[in-house]
Amino acid sequence: MDAASFIEKRRFIVRLGKMLHKFGTPAYRLESHLQEIAKLLQIGASFAITPTVLTFVLWIPGDDNEYTHVARVSPGELDLGSLSKVDELVDALASSKMTLRDVEIKLEEIANAPNPYSRWATFAAYGASGGAFAMLMRASWHDVFWACVLSLLVYLFVLWSERSRRVAHMVEPLVALVSALTATAVSLYLDPMINVPLVVLSSIIVFIPGLALTLGLAELAARHLVSGTARIMDAIMLLFKLSFGAFLGVAFGQALFGQIPPQVAPSVPAWTSWLAIAILCGSLVVVFKARKRHALWGILSGFIAYAASLWGAHYLGLALGAFVGAFAVGLYGNLFNRLMNAPGSIVSLQGMIVLVPGSKTYIGLNAFVSGQQMVATDGLGQQTFLIFMSLVAGFIFANVALPPRKAL
Structure with a gap:
């Protein structure tokens, strides 16, 4: 040569x-x-x-x-x-x-190349993702509506960060602060039936680094120690910034607008979880800039993840249910890799996001900072750790059972 x-x-x-x-x-x-x-x-x-x-x-x-x-x-x-x-x-x-x-x-x-989706499509996807996550958390219709509205507000700050380097450096705590401040005002003046912490979490769900935490653990499992450690620490710092911004926004809101006792609204029906999966995975197609010909494959990945994890949780418990879901999504992604000769990750990521417990980590951090839980959950820390480990193990077992043809 x-x-x-x-x-x-x-x-x-x-x-x-x-x-x-x-x-x-x-x-x-x-x-x-x-x-x-x-x-x-x-x-x-x-x-x-x-x-x-x-x-x-x-x-x-x-x-x-x-x-x-x-x-x-x-x-x-x-x-x-x-x-x-x-x-x-x-x-x-x-x-x-x-x-x-x-x-x-x-x-x-x-x-x-420019973004294949227009700003209006991305705007709608942000709003849809917030509302869909609130549905998955079995919130009320009040929470779902305001999560959509605040998610749209969050996207305006994302657009601002693309034009301003100073805003880009502080966009995570900024969107959490603005969402929390706005949600507090809404609970006092417009809709006292909302769960403020849950609405804030839903509105900033695009920023929650659950996927980054899972990928970091996967890198550690593959003995890429430096990269895995760096990714996990970056994700933890992002959680700290989001949690602090939300805590500060609620504190400012209560100081400015006062505080009223929250009123409990009925949760959305159980069947809406399936609708939420479709909406969430559809919005992720736009947010992740996936190609339109792969959109249905990605949405199907979300349904496979949710159905398999529910089935596994019913027979094996919540943590091992995540293992079953990850194993099913891993097999699905590797099968896609073999059939379509394309990276399996472009369809399995939606399923991973349905499974990853990044929101649980945020909820635990919020409870630690504020002393209050936004949802009733027992053994949150242990549950989150077991789910993370189950996800990593599920994807490792899937790669052994059906190895992909491509490293991507």
Whole structure:
């Protein structure tokens, strides 16, 4: 291999690694995928991936000279549509349908492509996700309505953060504070039947890092210790910021508007949980920028996760019910990977979010800070820990039972 060819290949691998990291690929999957690409391109490679630092070591087989590239990056955000498109390009390169140069041009187009969904669609998805989560928590119709309204308000701050770097640095505690302040005012002047803490949690559910906590534990289980620890600590700090913002907003609201005794409203019917799954997973298709042709697959993943976890909880208990749900979603994602020749993660993530107990972690933190529980739950800390462990074990067992064909 001549020097010019090696330079072209190493630039491609570095570019590909940065893009896949930007689209939210976990470290253990990204490293495995890059190793496959390096083997395809017939160059030696070693990678060390963390949420904020990417390290590439590349060399020509038989040559002692190594090329090292270290990049300081920001933690990636999920973009399932772009992830799917990049995977298709890699397949085209592997089958010799496209040259390396053609793939690099397409990668640049994907990187600069706009959001496939309009701002209005994303606006509606934020509102729908808040209301759907309130339904899943068996809140009242009052809570569901105001969770939708406050979720729409939260999205306005998300838009503001895209234009202001200062707002972007404080968007998590800011949206929690504004949601809590507004919910307190609503409970006094407009609707005394709402559960303020639950409405606040539902309105900021998009920011709750349950998925990040689960991925961090999965990275630790795969012996990616630095990346897993960093991801978990980042998620815990995000929970602290959200909890503090909500606590401060409620305190300000009670100081400004006063406090009235909460009134209990009847919960939504049990059957609405299935409707909530459809709405929540449909909204996540937009929030995660998934391709429309994968939308139904992703929504089905949510139903599989919920049904399997309910069945498992009925026979084995809540924590092992999460294991059954994760095992079913893992099998489903790997089956999708084999049938559609696409990353299983682009459809399994919706199911994971239905299962992950990030909201339980927030509820426990809220109870610790305020001394009050927003919902009646016994053994919350132990239950949350067991669910997290069950989720990680479920996906590991699924990968053993039906191994995926692709690392992504």
